[in-house]
Amino acid sequence: MMKNKIIVLATALLVMTGCSDNLELAPTTQFTEGTFYQNEEQMEQAVDGIYHQLGIVYGSVGIPALYGELRSDNARIIFRTGANNYAEQIDGFFIAPDNGMITEAWEDSYRAINICNNVLYQLENTTVEIEPSKLDLLKAQTRVIRSLIYFNLVRAFGAVPYIDQVVGPEEAYNYLRVNPDEIYQNLVQDLNFGKENLPEAYTGDDIGRITKYAASAILAKLYLTIGNKSAAQTELEFIIDSGHYSLDANNDGIVNVDDYLFLFHPNTKNSKSSILEAQYLSGTNASNSGHQLEYTPFHWDFHLPDEAETFRGWGMNTPTEDLAEEFEADDPRKLTSIFPGYELLGTEEFVTYPFTMKFYDPNWRNPGQNVEIIRYADILLMYAEVTNDPEYLNMVRARVGLPPYGSAGYPSDKYPTLPLAIYHERRMELCFEFHRFFDLVRHDHALEVMGSKGYDINENKLLFPIPLNEIDINPDLNQNPGY
């Protein structure tokens, strides 16, 4: 009896200490840093992540959309409900520094930058054998996209923290706002690295990736922004002379209005007219774009033309009457840019509620139309600007059948000089493509133009506020004046 008990006790003590202690469990549904970046394919998948980020920062509530369009005289908010009025604040120049949309756009930008930095870190420190030219190609794509994100940040916020490596939470506090000039110098280096290492074009499944000319186009815009016209001219010539691009977007050998319409066809992707696009794909479980939903009317009975189902949009970026009036009477681009409204289903009564059709996709639940970041018409108009040569302006006009600048049919009474004609053309050609407010600021016309249209604007309002949240966290970050 006693013996049994001792055996039991011994067993008891044994089991009390004998269990294997497996405390190092790892997720089974996710990679971790230790299990990823193990081969060339995974390195490429990490690089491809930057295109995902490009889709986010050029999304419907990214910095280009908020700053370039919503803030401009092209778009306004008619009706939008909700517990916040962030969009109205941006639209109406009464932004509070805790504006949630601006905060999110800022955070998205730095998230994207961090992902670029991480990719570069992994590429530089990998033990995977990758051919040097391949390695440079991967790095170049990443550095160019990072530059573009910084370019937008600087234009919208002014001086911002510049980070080009992976930083931990503690280190991040040390990165304070850096003068735009300094940042631009870095961006020029990155973009030139891209220009040197990226291919002229891609084939097959790689079409849509960033090219040499995309890097050059961003560089051109950057030079224009800092007033270096000659450098911009070099870049623009580099692109135009390459012969890779044409206004014949649909590649049918004829340059006409169809090419303009083709650009905004839902299935058009990376056409001959396109230098760089944010990539989306329609369909469920795909990579959808949010532009159509954000920009269609905030109205419960809204439906797309020829659609029998209603869907309410968020009513961001409703075209202004001012924009509608600036279109020349027979400009075929007007209906694509500003669709006047829609008929009620059932009663067929017309509801006046203009919206842009530039992001139209009949697959409205899961739209996937690409968004133009830089296209050839933009290049031509910039080239006209730096060369003062109306020929390039007139190429753009000719495509949609409008009389050339200087000819009898041209509204010279309204746009008597070439610069005015170019502003006018840029607004007509590129409205709702996130260029307008950037252009106004670049030309130093924002105060004058917006002021004349009744917007409550002053010098301070040319920049967004640094998100309040960011200053709360790191009080060493200073705020832009006026906020």
Added chain:
Amino acid sequence: MSKLLTIFFYLPFIINPQEISFDENNPNLEVIISEIESQTDLKFAYGDDVNPTTKLVGRFSFEKENLDEVLNQLSRRTPYNMSIIGNNIAISVRSTSKKPKINKSEIQFLVVGNVTDPNGVPLPSVTIQEEGTNNGALTDFDGNFTITVTSNESVLVFTYIGMETIRRTVGDSTTMNVQMEEDSEALEEVVVVGYGSINKRDLTGSVGSVEMDEMRSRPMVDFGQALQGKLAGVEVINGSGRPGSLTSIQIRGASSISAGGSPLIVVDGVQLPGFDLNSINSSAIESIQVLKDAASSSIYGSRGANGVILVTTKAGRGKPMLHFDYTSSLQQVIRKIDVMNSAEYAQTAIDAAQNGWIGQGGDPNAPNTIEARGDYRYTWPVALENPENLIDTDWQDVIFRVAPMHQLNVGYSASDEKSNFFVSGGYTNQEGIVLGSAYQQYSMNMSAKTEINDWLDIGGMLNSVYDHEDVTYDRIVEWAVQYPSIYPVYGEGGYLGAPLTLDGFENYSSILFRPFNGHPLFRINDDIQNSGFTGMGNMFVDLGLMKNLSFRTSFNAFYRQRQNSNYGPRDRNIGPATIGPGDYSVGTNRTLSYTWANLLTYDLELEDHSFNILAGYEYNHRDYYMFSASRRGYDSDNLHTLSAGSEVTGADDDAYQTNLISYLGRINYSLLDKYIMAGSIRRDGSSRFGLNNKWGIFWSLSGAWRVSSEDFLSSSSLVSNLKLKASYGVTGNDNFADYIWMARINQARTALGDNLLTIYYPSNIANPDLEWEGTKQLNIGMDLGLWEDRITLEANIYRSVSDNLLLNVPIPSTSGFTSAFSNNGELMNRGLELNLLTQNIQKDRMSWSTQLNFSLNRGEITKLGRDNAPMFYGGIGAIQKINKVGATPFSFFGYKYDGVYMNQAEIDADPAAPSGTTLGEGRYVDLNGNGEIDPGDRTIIGGTEADFRLGLTNNFNIGNFDLSFLFKAVVGGEIHDRNAVRSMLYHEGRNYLDRINNRWRSVEEPGDGYHYKLSVDIRGMEKTASSYWIHSGSFLRMENLTIGYNIPEEVVSRYSVSQARIFFNGTNLFLLSEAPVFDPQTFEGGANNPLHRGVSGIAYPSATVYSLGLNIKF
């Protein structure tokens, strides 16, 4: 059949007769005692006249002898009588010298009788002894006894453990019925604590107890409701009235910010992997103990910081008993929210349009036409100008209903000295007070324990619950409050009543609310179902290893499977233009948790010292898996299945695992029964903790001084009990997600041309130092009993500091992330708890007792992340919450609202009034005095922590009637009303709360000075978080009222029923609260999430419940 059942139930008892074996030569009496004690559950009891060191003469040898026979022989061969009395073996000295002389000529009296407990329930095994003799007897199962005495002057002594001893002189009567009274002196109440139990008198920590027997008349589904208003320091919130939704419980304030704040639940030793109160049928629960302080909960180490709720299920006790409980209830919404009727609404809608028109520079007298005003929102349907012709629908009447509920519980229990057995089944069928909602629960519970031999016990428990919920789309209640009263339930064509189906309203679809996401019946045909199965159980083996040393190994398992499905129909009855594609989603998840626990316990009594020592090892593994899928594109609304959908819109899964390894120990030491000390320690290793901090140590020290046992108090007639106690200890909180310390990689898809690429990117910032949160708590308490415990008071004060808080600390987003988990921050809770129990009347046929509990808690954040940067939380309604140093956790944050600008002078005098401010607009306080309203003026505008809470219970017993009621009061604290926010600033023509009738309309009609004028154009502060949206959360509630009647025994016994009781119960009969919400304690999304706590809005309201019920025992 019935015989078969009887055999089945008795089987465990029949196979285990109690057998004794030992062989001793000339032993001391104590040797015999220890042999028998070690081989049975019985303890010896004897008086001063018995000396245990007495040597007994002769050889006592027994081999598997029946206990009765052993005692019989011992009684014969020694100078002692030994007899079994209850769980004791009584030793008495056989009196040889004082043997009473019995005159043979005297008549012997035969006395028969019956013994019952204070409630009249028969008491078996009561010892009856003729005083001064060895003559004795025991009562049988039915409390009956027979004894032959020598004289009618003989005195019979009735003794029973826990009851006061009764002496009765035989007298002339030959029948003697005795009702025993509970022994108030015996503080032998046993309290279940972690990994064991302890006499209440030896308790050094702070433990709250609820006996579920008191709750039998309450129609509750989850057992958390049993704690409602009963325990000081335990905050119970029925966050939602939805059938099947869970009560939330917080013990002694929030001790965490980013990790979970719910207590650990342990059911018969099974540690539940999550906070799930529906995993066991409350009628299968015997009692609930809440471990509040560190001394009590530190034995649960890294899972103990939020307190621990110990659930003890029923075990068989006493004679075989079949019980049957049935309750039938009617439920009704607790109250309605006052909203505008259609005439008031029409006027308000016109006001808002007109004010918007004037505000943008329009001519006030412009005609009400689209041509004149350019935008429909500055116009209104002409019909609004004749409000007397408008329909006036009360939408809350449309969706609320009086809903029945039925609950049935049947159970059987039995025990003998070796085994016990309990089995029960429960059924609940509850309709919800909101159309379309319902809940059913089916449960079974079984527990058994038996002694296989003198050193081996085996037992276990099995509990299973299946429940099913029909859910109504959760915004239906919100819409019923907000949908304008001007619309009929159904309009033209039988479609839902809405602008498009009403003449003259067509153009106001987005302006005067719409049927889409707005008409209360828009989602009424959604088919939403939740169901689940929970099974838990344990099996244990107790080994008596040596004298006083025992070993228990137990295997505890928990398994839960939940499934939810949601079909969104094609046709929502708002017209042909709005036929959708139909969509369906299904989600399922399962949680498995098992624990193997091994415990050694050692008891030692040395003269004045007594020790109780526990040592243990535990291994816990948890495993979670979820899967969900969805499709779209259905041909008809009749098939709710994935395969009928044409387009797969989603298919996801996830899994995680947790391992926890623990070593634990505890020692309780009592000196002279007056000075008690206890210490516990636990070492936990968890897979959740970061690589560098896998192991943590948690401990406590506590002591108590039973002052009333000291000589100077022991004879006091005033103070019957006084105990002072103190404890200090460290507990942990590991209530956070697995793997969060690791650098994980997210997967996503991105487009490139017409291709879809799979991409990967970092998901978070790694922190290999991540560890549990630690809470250090000091508790000082006093137990006081006066006048033989007619009045008892338990008082505790505590101070706890939770440091190392696992915070999702905001970091500069330039790092690529907006937050990172790290152990930072500190939180302090201080509080006072009082529990006063008074026996106001204690008579045979009448009693009245009162319980009053009071608690207050003050939580304060004392440290946060780097530079104590405050943490903001938005997105819950229009209000922000904040965590900042010096504030209570999750305070409301925003601008301070200061009423309406009533005249131009007020605007002119206020430098902070924004330019263009007009009369009737709201004023906000310029706290930083910089002459404008800017983010620097935001401040804490409220919090969810109450100033104090009260619970008051009264119990009356008068004859066969009993009455009890419970009031609960919460004083202080604020709530945010989201309905009001939506009805005013989301607007879209939602109906307004009734009090908006007091708004500023004009100088002539300035309203109450608080509610500002309305406009369809809101561009200012109205859309910003402010105290305008904050209300007092104070309330007084009659939580519960029960009136019961015990049908007299003589009536029920005819039907072989031993007890029958009928009762009425009312829950939530009365609510006093000034907040314009259904119930100040129903929060959307429940109350477990601190972000949701205090935010009232779309929650499913609570109900007033009227019940009739029946309890029967056979």
